[in-house]
Amino acid sequence: MNPDYALFAQVVEAGSLSAAARALAISPAMVSKRLARLEARLGVRLVHRTTRRLSLTDAGEAFHADLAVILQSLREAEHRVMGTSAHPAGRLRVSAPTSFGRLHLTPHLHAFLAAHPRITVELDLSDAYVDLIAQRIDVAIRIAADVPTSLAAHRLGRNRRILCASPRYLTQSGTPATPAALPAHRLLAADGQWPWRLVGPDGRRRAVDGISHVRTNSSEVVRELALTGVGIALRSLWDVGEALSNGTLVRVLPDWEGPDDLAIWAVHPRAAAIPPAVTAFVAFLKETIDPEAWEQPQP
Known part of the structure; x- marks a missing residue:
């Protein structure tokens, strides 16, 4: 299969030329050049490019849908051979x-x-x-x-999520006694993780919306910020279990946690x-x- 087809699929899934370049370990200029070469060979524009975003043309939408079928067929052929x-x-x-x-x-x-x-x-x-x-x-x-x-x-396994913070943060800022007190604290969450949905005693539910004290797209950064005393975070136990065990993080509102969904x-x-x-x-x-x-x- 023409390697530019896979590059086009990567551009679509990544949402931008620069993100596709990072995934493919090549320069954005090379991604742009190969995409333009593919469009020239097909005789149609596949992608609308702007400084802020990337969107597919009608032809690009149809071509990507067809490519998804082809890529799945290739995968199944590989599976049959490897099997x-x-x-x-x-x-x-x-x-x-x-x-x-x-x-x-x-x-x-x-x-x-x-x-x-x-x-x-x-x-x-x-x-x-x-x-x-x-x-x-x-x-x-x-x-x-x-x-x-x-x-x-x-x-x-299931994915339990609990509220936690470092002892230093709680010493300096106090410990919230109810979910209603959380917005008065410095809260930490990665982009796309708001609102927090919490379940408490007897199944009571509470949504907490806010703005992260430090904006980031990285969940790892959120954990490190919590560990260093920046604020309160809602984290999965697989992510902070060790820190809870050694005391570098402690639970906040231990009767409340994320829903078991x-x-x-x-x-x-x-x-x-x-x-x-x-x-x-x-x-x-x-x-x-x-x-x-x-x-x-x-x-």
Whole structure:
């Protein structure tokens, strides 16, 4: 397949030429040049470019829809070929949220590679939504309430979220006694994480809206800001469990936490033949990830 087709799909999924360039590890100028070359070869404009945003033309929309079908067919063909091998082998592209991947995948990846020396792993860590088909991802970690029916999903555990802050912040700023007191404090959240939805005793619910004291698109930055005493954050136990255990973070409003609507999933595209490498990696995740360790946060 023409490599510019995959580049076009990456541009669409990334939402900008610069983001696509970062994902492809090439310069934005090269992305622009190759996209223009593709448009010239097809004789149509695929993308409207402005300084602020990128949008598809009608022709671009139709072409991208057709490409998604082709990329899925290519993936299934690869799966059928790889499925003929008795041993897991080949390239395995894995995507995960940045913090989860750093804390709970990379420390154990050596064991997977030792057990399956014929598999080559490409690990993409990003907090952005990843289109598995367009970006040809084999397995992804998703933290979500549900998973599209186009994906096969394997539940790895639930995703509990609690309010927390450093002892230093609470000493300096006081400890809120009720959710209604939270807006008077310095709150921390990544872009797109407002409002906080909390569930309290007897199932009472409360929505807390606000503006992050430090604006960021990174959940890892939010955790580090909480650890260094900047404010109060709503964090997953898998992300702050160790900090709660050693006392560098403490729970705030321990009777309140995020609703039990999110779970941690390993997902992959549905296909007639699932490659052994995918099956092996999902089994590795189920054996390695122990959500029970996150179920008992320190008060």
